Amino acid sequence: MVDALRSRGIPVSYLTFEGEQHGFRQASTIVRVIATELAFYGRVLGFEPADEVEPFEIFNEAALA
Numbered sequence: 001m002v003d004a005l006r007s008r009g010i011p012v013s014y015l016t017f018e019g020e021q022h023g024f025r026q027a028s029t030i031v032r033v034i035a036t037e038l039a040f041y042g043r044v045l046g047f048e049p050a051d052e053v054e055p056f057e058i059f060n061e062a063a064l065a
Helices: 002-007 027-045
Strands: none
Touching: none
């Protein structure tokens, strides 16, 4: 899915986590995923989340401009 979105120029992020598979189990992973998802929405919709988020890459981010 990520490759399909990237190849079409659609903004997308993809994170992987050591020891996790399709469903996240570790609390630290769940917290990071939710925070990063909110930050992604912030970049897309033009708002800044209140909390700091670990850096992440948005492929095709230029399409947001």
